Amino acid sequence: MPGMPPMVAAPVDRVDDPLTAPDAAQAVGTVLEQVLDARLRHARTVDPVFARELADRLAALAEGGGKRLRTAFAHCGWRAAGGSGDTTAVLRTGAALELLQACALVHDDVMDGSVQRRGAPALHVQLARRHWAAGMHGSAESFGTSAAVLAGDLALAWADDLLTETALGAPHGPRLYEEWRAMRTEMVAGQYRELHAQAARTSGVDEALAIATLKSALYTVARPLALGASLAGADDHVLDALRAAGRCAGLAFQLRDDLLGAFGDPAQTGKPAGDDLRSRKPTYLLAVALRLADAAGDHQVAAALAPDADPGSANAVHQARAALERTGAQDLVEAKIKELTDMSFGHFERTGAPPAVRHEFAALVGRATGVVPRRAEEVA
Template identity: 40%
Template sequence: MDRADLRSRVGAALSRFLAGQRSRMEAIDPEALTPVIDTIERFLSGGKRLRPAFAYWGYRGAGGVDADAAVAAFASLELVQGLALIHDDVMDGSDTRRGEPSVHRRFAAAHRSAGWHGSPDAFGTAAAILCGDLCMVWSDELLHTSGLDPAAIARLRPQFDEMRTEVTVGQYLDVQTQAAALSTTARASLVARFKSGKYTIERPLLMGAAAADAGPDVLAAYSGYGLPLGEAFQLRDDVLGVFGDPAVTGKPAGDDLREGKRTYLVAAAMEAIDGTDRKDLERHLGDPDLDAAGVDRLRGIIDGSGALARTEARIADLTANALAALDTATLEPEAKAVLTALAEAATRRQV
């Protein structure tokens, strides 16, 4: 089965589950709640399905047998991803996601259109937070109603719980790092691992391995692969957040600079520069009104400092370490081949 087939099966599992949630919501108050389920369905309709893919192929690599129940169980990870992205956009004040209005902006616009009382932006924020909360609640429900053997669910449950704690802690570390202006590469690497890396790759892999009742050698190989690859994935995202093409990323150019993200890329620049360049980067990082010329100026400082090259080198080193870890355990050959390809897909997205 190729990755496109798996994406299709994950999408079908989500569609079936959300159809049931639609019936529940519309039975309560169709006028008020249909826009909620519409928004969540639309938001979850896109994406690369990376987390279910890592879980599924981790499961297959450890000897798990293909089954729709396993695909449905791992599709629950898309609901966790939905929570993380919806709340991340609220915290960052992002206007768009995947080329469309972010969830809080969508609900604010609906408030304005309807002429309701109070602040449209406050309503949009509240609605988005609650949509994210629903995604978190439903991730549990989809996992437990997937049809996967209860013993397998019991084995993977600790990984699932740990993952959801880690991504929430990682989000806090991210906002605290920005607030405290902590610009070191060590801090940025910590945030990258917990905000994105562990819940994108390592924990899904370990969930799949646990579902297949894998031995300690497989678990160790998956952590050795997942931890560095997860960090590399986030570093690639950070590069795209500064140098990416909006037509590819779905977000305005330079948004991470306007939001003041203290990423590895920015920290590497801070560690390498002084004088006027450092003053300009410190002054304008986090300026929500930064214009295109300002974005270009900061990009030039970062690139000229060697930080972009340093970040690319770290991505390459982390990816090589991850791939080497796959050779430390005996894995099902097709799954190993797919995990190798997924490493390339996760870290070599185009700028």
């Protein structure tokens, strides 16, 4: 279009193997910084107020932390499929995943009403404070929410731009883009299923697992593994094995997150304690606890954990946490996490990846879930 400056891919220095998954997770920070620098320069040519107040804050969120697990799993999938040599496309795919994660975090915090993210005010809170400090008219809360939705949309646009640029320059770009397209839809479907379950006040175990699979397992592990493998030209057998491994490991990751959401230390999680209990998220932990309470005829616990219980006060959150402990649901969830991590490693072995890559996958799963697959110890 006339007058529109061309969007040029950010220059990225060639990075060659050998990189381990932790190396890749660290290296993607440099790539992400280069990509965001290019996007912010473009944003400033579009509008300085938009760039300063929205785009800059979004870039700070994307750059400012996180475990970079999705990048690490993408690199692991690439190596499992025989990838070697230049890792630039893998790291650019990882950077796109980090931008998509920024979109998910911003929108998730808006939907949940979370006030903190990574130990700092959530983006919608920052924007609301900006409104208040500037003495602007209207509701600061409404302004912050609306502006944060736009920030999440911008993160998604940046992620799509980067992935598309990468796919266009990759030998197996169409397969890479197919995985990306499927992942985006799954992520939105998972968010909607969670929203629907909260509004309908339902809390079944099967529903909780369906939400966890769509919202987290596929998006966090299964699709990143497949994205990396696609760049290496993986065949259907390897891709199927990686998706199955990722589904199991991703579910274990989400179940660990459920436990942290209920019992975690805010200093470690970066979020207020008991946020999941306060919002009555339809987690697997909550569903299992309710099923155990019903089976035991413990009506007091069932009432404290019911989706329609009033969780507004700190005391209500404390009572819900105590009720969870009383059911023994924690132990069952821990056992499920261990079972899923072992299953994930079994599926990963079907790729035929060499021992070093299998060890790398096991270490990543341990980092994500807190449990290293037992079978990993048997690999020579």
